[in-house]
């Protein structure tokens with residue numbers, strides 16, 4: 001009798017056991033899915049951190065090299081510039097002496113026509129085109145001085161840019177940092193765009209990791225130049241414009257980098273900050289520029305970065321940095 005009742009009872013028990021097993025399996029699957037998700041997130045964070053580290057190491061090495069090269073260039077440029085300045089002054093004196101000598105010689109030749117060598121001297125000077133040479137030399141010296149001033153600006157921007165980064169945020173003149181970065185990036189934009197700046201005078205110095213901020217601006221300017229190159233077939237269809245402006249907006253400084261390049265297709269708009277996402281051919285882009293920019297602006301400065309874009313017309317990136325340091329962003333632990 002007992003066995004007869006035991007069977008249905010055990011069938012229910014088996015069913016219950018099955019249900020609970022299934023629930024357990026479901027729960028375990030959910031847990032596995034969650035841990036899988038968190039593992040993939042950790043993996044992509046690790047990849048980003050590794051990319052960041054690589055980039056930082058690479059930049060540091062390049063920075064050290066650049067600082068060394070800038071220093072080496074600086075010294076000879078300095079004495080070439082000093083000599084050019086000296087030549088300019090010396091030539092002016094020489095010219096004054098020469099024209100005075102000629103004036104006296106002509107006067108003597110006019111009053112004493114029998115002194116033939118003086119007339120001959122005048123004729124020989126004219127035949128050798130000395131007047132033209134005297135006219136051209138100051139121009140050549142002025143152009144050399146202008147060129148040297150350009151080299152000095154670039155070298156000092158290189159020194160500034162590659163200065164080892166301070167570990168702590170320091171009050172930074174953003175306009176100065178942006179100007180330096182525009183000079184450094186010149187070879188990226190000069191064939192495809194003009195760069196204009198509109199800096200608001202009321203922008204204060206901002207607590208900032210200057211080198212990392214420079215890197216953000218560099219990445220945004222290079223992206224803008226690439227987007228213009230894409231629209232204009234590398235500058236063949238005229239140059240575009242990159243406009244960098246700043247404005248104080250309440251407790252934040254807004255930096256806008258606007259280009260009239262190809263624009264960002266809506267289909268990729270949500271992915272552009274993803275590490276390694278690029279639409280550029282191999283060798284031109286690694287897809288790290290914006291991932292690093294966002295990490296520097298948002299994670300390290302508690303600021304924000306966003307963009308507006310119109311396909312075929314251009315893009316504007318808006319970077320905001322707080323004028324007073326805020327606690328850095330730390331992801332919530334769940």
Ligand SMILES: Nc1ncnc2c1ncn2[C@@H]1O[C@H](COP(=O)(O)OP(=O)(O)OP(=O)(O)O)[C@@H](O)[C@H]1O
Nearest residue numbers: 223224227263272278279285286287288289290315
């Ligand atoms: N100003 C812009 N105009 C148009 N597209 C842009 C602009 N900025 C970024 N993009 C798009 O976003 C993608 C990702 O940009 P990101 O700077 O992260 O990488 P990248 O420029 O491709 O490579 P990297 O910066 O590492 O050399 C670019 O490949 C491009 O498609």
Ligand SMILES: [Mg+2]
Nearest residue numbers: 219223289290
């Ligand atoms: Mg880029």
